[in-house]
Amino acid sequence: MPLATTRRTGLVDQVIGQLRDAIAQGEWPVGQRIPTETALAETLGVGRNTVREAIRALSHSGLLEVRQGDGTYVRATSEVSGAVRRLCGSELREVLQVRRSLEVEGARLAATARSDEDLARLTELLDARDRAQNENSHEDFVRADTEFHFMVVHCGHNRLLTELYRGLTETVTASVAATSYDHLTERVAIGHRGLLTAIADRDPARAAAEAGGFLDQLLLREESGSPRPQG
Incomplete structure (x- = not known):
């Protein structure tokens, strides 16, 4: 502009x-x-x-x-994203911990408040994510996965939580890129079908458990020192 x-x-x-x-x-x-x-x-x-x-x-x-x-x-x-970058820097573990706090509650709310249109959009994004995985397209995978997680939070229709998460867009994208490389190449991607099903079934407890579960896997991988691509 x-x-x-x-x-x-x-x-x-x-x-x-x-x-x-x-x-x-x-x-x-x-x-x-x-x-x-x-x-x-x-x-x-x-x-x-x-x-x-x-x-x-x-x-x-x-x-x-x-x-x-x-x-x-x-x-x-955004100022929120800038603040997170200053606080977390390159500490992926800290970014994943913050994501867990927001995404677990976002998933819980989504299971209660989502609309049929929300569910259709979530399904589209997850299908795009899976296609990118099957095609080994890392850039498309990162984009679709990031959009899927944002949409989960958006489906809760809590405007403050949505805007807080939106402010983390660059940080979330970077964390997805950093954690997705190995499971793309080795075909052991952490799936989100369980999360989608829980939201579709309007089961907030299961949705929260699904959201927390995959982030706990990423945290364990990070704490175990699994190698990630450099650059």
Whole structure:
């Protein structure tokens, strides 16, 4: 999205808002360097100091990372995701623990509150996940698996829980990518048909157990030191 010239009141807040929107809408993907302060100042019609303050604020909130002598890079697409990245870093075990807390409750709520349309969408995503596994398509598998887990939480129709989980999108995607490589290549993928069936049967206790069970397997694998691909 093109950046628009700001008004002359509350300049820093306006620049923060525009940069945050640009990041959220994918103008600059995670890991990409954003334009220089000079370029942004010219585009927005403000001074470099205003841009510098806005970048500093977004850096503190975890959306941007300033690398001295190199530039400023996108670190996350939301403050929640940025906070998780700062707290967890590359500690996969901690990410899985946080996912377990949210996804178990999400599955419990989904079994109670899901609609027929929700169930149809869950089935579509799980079918796509299984196809990707059978075809050894790691990228498609990661995408479908991440979307499936988000949809489970969404099916609970708790807006706060859904938005909290949405804020973890990059972190969840990274954890799926890190934990799915071995079981894709070795054909020992952790399945989710039991979870889908429990939600379809409106059985909250079984849905919670299914959601917690597969994450417990991933945690055990991580704690046992199973090798994962590097890079």
